[in-house]
Amino acid sequence: MPELPEVEVVRRGLVDHVVGRTIESLALSGSRVARRHLAGPGDLEDRVAGRTVVAARRRGKYLWMVLGTQSAHDQAVPDRCEQSEAEALVVHLGMSGQLLVQDPDTPVPRHQHALVTFTDAGHALRFVDQRTFGGLSLVELIPDPHQRRDARTGDPEGIPESVVHIAPDPFEPAYDPMAVAANMKRRSSAIKRVLLDQRVVSGVGNIYADEALWRAGVHPLRPCDVLTRPALLRILGHVREVMAAALDQGGTSFDALYVNVNGASGYFSRSLHAYGREGEPCQRCGNAIVRERFMNRSSYSCPVCQRKR
DNA sequence: CTTTTCTCCTGTATGC
DNA sequence: TGCATACAGGAGAAAA
Numbered sequence A: 001m002p003e004l005p006e007v008e009v010v011r012r013g014l015v016d017h018v019v020g021r022t023i024e025s026l027a028l029s030g031s032r033v034a035r036r037h038l039a040g041p042g043d044l045e046d047r048v049a050g051r052t053v054v055a056a057r058r059r060g061k062y063l064w065m066v067l068g069t070q071s072a073h074d075q076a077v078p079d080r081c082e083q084s085e086a087e088a089l090v091v092h093l094g095m096s097g098q099l100l101v102q103d104p105d106t107p108v109p110r111h112q113h114a115l116v117t118f119t120d121a122g123h124a125l126r127f128v129d130q131r132t133f134g135g136l137s138l139v140e141l142i143p144d145p146h147q148r149r150d151a152r153t154g155d156p157e158g159i160p161e162s163v164v165h166i167a168p169d170p171f172e173p174a175y176d177p178m179a180v181a182a183n184m185k186r187r188s189s190a191i192k193r194v195l196l197d198q199r200v201v202s203g204v205g206n207i208y209a210d211e212a213l214w215r216a217g218v219h220p221l222r223p224c225d226v227l228t229r230p231a232l233l234r235i236l237g238h239v240r241e242v243m244a245a246a247l248d249q250g251g252t253s254f255d256a257l258y259v260n261v262n263g264a265s266g267y268f269s270r271s272l273h274a275y276g277r278e279g280e281p282c283q284r285c286g287n288a289i290v291r292e293r294f295m296n297r298s299s300y301s302c303p304v305c306q307r308k309r
Numbered sequence B: 001c002t003t004t005t006c007t008c009c010t011g012t013a014t015g016c
Numbered sequence C: 001t002g003c004a005t006a007c008a009g010g011a012g013a014a015a016a
Helices: A004-017 A041-048 A071-076 A177-185 A191-195 A206-216 A229-252 A261-271
Strands: A023-028 A053-059 A062-067 A087-092 A097-102 A112-118 A124-129 A135-143 A158-160 A290-294 A297-301
Touching: A004 A053, A004 A062, A004 A097, A004 A229, A023 A041, A041 A135, A062 A158, A087 A097, A087 A158, A177 A229, A191 A206, A191 A229, A206 A229, A206 A297, A229 A261
Parallel strands: none
Antiparallel strands: A023 A112, A053 A062, A062 A087, A087 A135, A097 A124, A112 A124, A135 A158, A290 A297
16 A cells, blocks of 8 residues: 555655666556546557656655657757647556566566556566556646755756645655644544545555554544644654654665565554554553544554544 | 545455 | 455545
């Protein structure tokens, strides 16, 4: 279940193994993997071929490869002085998506939905996704309303048009915990529901929401607007901390030739305090962790440390 | 506008 | 053994 730390591990893998290379071809299987591309998967394949991957970026759980302009196209139409609009290949891993960097000749894995080959004939990039909640899309880059700027040039970096509604994640310069807490304070929904709302703060999924709330000692169903602003800020601090800890461990189990969304699995087995621990003792007070149904999924919490009040 | 519910998908585990 | 059901859950559309 890729959340921010897992997606960041994948992004780093793309920086190491894909950025700087030129795409020879993209082959999509089925029509589901290409998201909201009205001209169809064949058109997406055509538009990506020949483009160079110039950067790999991320906001929350969204990942995108910035594509350079097609040099052949520029030469063919020299009077087009203005740069053709910058585009990115946006990837969302959904529930079970993986990006694998492998030799092009290795057997096609089960549930492979996309294969990217490169002009240097090196390792290929595969998108593999069992539950098909993930997908790819080719999206125009537009100015980022959050004004994220390149550290060196000072120029604003573009954001894919389909990602503008996603709030900055806790590791971005544009992240403003005071503003996020103020936003949360206006909401009557349960704290966990708000933590999972990617328009409020991005990158948090079911696992890290439960872990952050366990660390903060707050029940998942507590309404946001009854929590104090310091309490909300404390929760946001735990969100950031728990994801940073996962990232530390996920980054170390990363195989050089294998960009794997399960990179943080070692973290899951060792360091989780609430998620998936129904019936096991709370590591703070010893009481049994309980599981409750919430939003068509499970919430795990300690009934003593995390009072409903 | 805010908030909640529904739907998409398939491998694995469990119950009868 | 075989079939039915629950479960995992991100996110966007639809409904309230």
